Amino acid sequence: MASLSSLFDPELLRRYDTPGPRYTSYPTAPQFSPGFQEADLREMAAITNGDPIPRPLSLYLHIPFCTSPCFYCGCNRIITRDTARGAAYLTRLYREVAMMSALFDRDRDVEQVHFGGGTPNFLSPAQIAEVMDVLRRQFSFAPASRLDCSIELDPRFITPDEVGELATAGFNRASLGVQDFDPEVQRAVNRIQSVEQTLAIIEACRTHGLQSVNVDLIYGLPKQSLEGFSRTLDTTLEARPDRLAIYSYAHLPSMFRPQQRINADDLPSPEVKLGLLQCAIDKLGEAGYVYIGMDHFALPGDSLALAQQRGDLHRNFMGYTTHAESDLLGLGVSAISHIGPSFSQNPRDLGSWEQAIDQGHLPVWRGMRLEEDDVIRADVIQRLMCDGALDYRDLGRRHVIDFTTYFADALARLRPLEDDGLVELTADGLRATSHGRLLLRIIAMCFDRYLPTAAASTPRFSRTV
Ligand code: SF4
DSSP states (O other): OOOGGGGOOHHHHHHTOOBOOOOSSSSOGGGOBTTOOHHHHHHHHHHHHTOSSOOOEEEEEEEOEESSOOTTOOSOOEEOOOTHHHHHHHHHHHHHHHHHHTTSOTTSEEEEEEEEESOGGGSOHHHHHHHHHHHHHHSEEOOGGGOEEEEEEOGGGOOHHHHHHHHHTTOOEEEEEEEOOOHHHHHHHTOOOOHHHHHHHHHHHHHTTOSEEEEEEEESOTTOOHHHHHHHHHHHHHTOOSEEEEEEOOOOTTTOGGGGGSOGGGSOOHHHHHHHHHHHHHHHHHTTOEEEETTEEEOTTSHHHHHHHHTOOEEETTEEESOTTOEEEEESTTOEEEOSSEEEEOOSSHHHHHHHHHTTOOOOOEEEEOOHHHHHHHHHHHHHHHHSEEEHHHHHHHHTSOHHHHTHHHHHHHHHHHHTTSEEEOSSEEEEOTTGGGGHHHHHHTTOTTHHHHHHSSSOOOBOO
């Protein structure tokens, strides 16, 4: 595997810094339509129950509440300090869980549970444990050795002892939001979080036996400097998280209202922003991390790195995962399900989600049934985002197509990228070069049939770097 520093080519990153999808799904969410409704979701569940080998399930639970607004936030969240709202939310979430679980055969094991948000630990550990109990009663869970239970944690609002309660409830993975430890940056984004409280939570995850800890950092935030971000990276790497996500901040204040509170003059210049990314890549390389793809890094022994080596890494709305064959059931406001060849999304506003559940309906807002062409392109983009490479014969066999004929247009669109050194094309396949691996979505965009229309509509996509 190439060293991490070989990923970085400032000239190419500058040239290809264009808006593009993150491909947590293909087709991407702007293609979902209100024509897909509850009856469609029920039908897709029934179809997938008929698979000869029972397909496992992944559960995503969206907890939308946060105590305090971070100004860089682009998530679907509700700011409140009223903890009673958590209890009211759970009452309806349990009804949704019951309606959803009734659709799936009990021989379909749950192999993955993920709590995201918002801030899942807006709920108390007792409430989170109660949710896990409800899930265990309503679904068949795989044995602990095959079960990944992960939760996004805000270290500002959880104690080390409470991490122990989550471990007892069955969680074996955690992802911690950090972003930057520099006090000036923290003030500019309204997220004051000390090094001590963050390290105490990482330590507690280890003490209580969690198998994997992820830390999220962001580059491109207001007031960020090379010196400050370099210190953040050193502090983070000393704690040696199993995984690190280094996201690029996308300043889109017209799309995300909280970002209007960021002073655009405080944002780092494009040059400094590239420098921040280079600093991160260099330091992660020195510390022995490997590049998984799309902002994600892991220690070589982590399950994501091992899955990538085996060629069975997968990407979905939760990011990179090892659970390739499962159907994803999204529960809670704005959550997205991926069941068989379909996507469906719950309403993004709490009122509509509540109303549907109160009326006894699965809260489907919009979605889509994938056509055969969508399924083929989704597989191609999935392999690109996970392996950074395509094997034409393998894909051709899987989908009964002649790859180079079927994708003649896409291969023509790739030629300029080949000339620029992002990708190597051969008769049998293609491979992102080391420089191209940071620009995987630019390569994937060549295979996206919807892109011309999606790019012209709102919401728009964030930039590549
Ligand atoms: S960044 Fe996370 S914690 Fe901050 S407001 Fe957004 S969802 Fe909440």
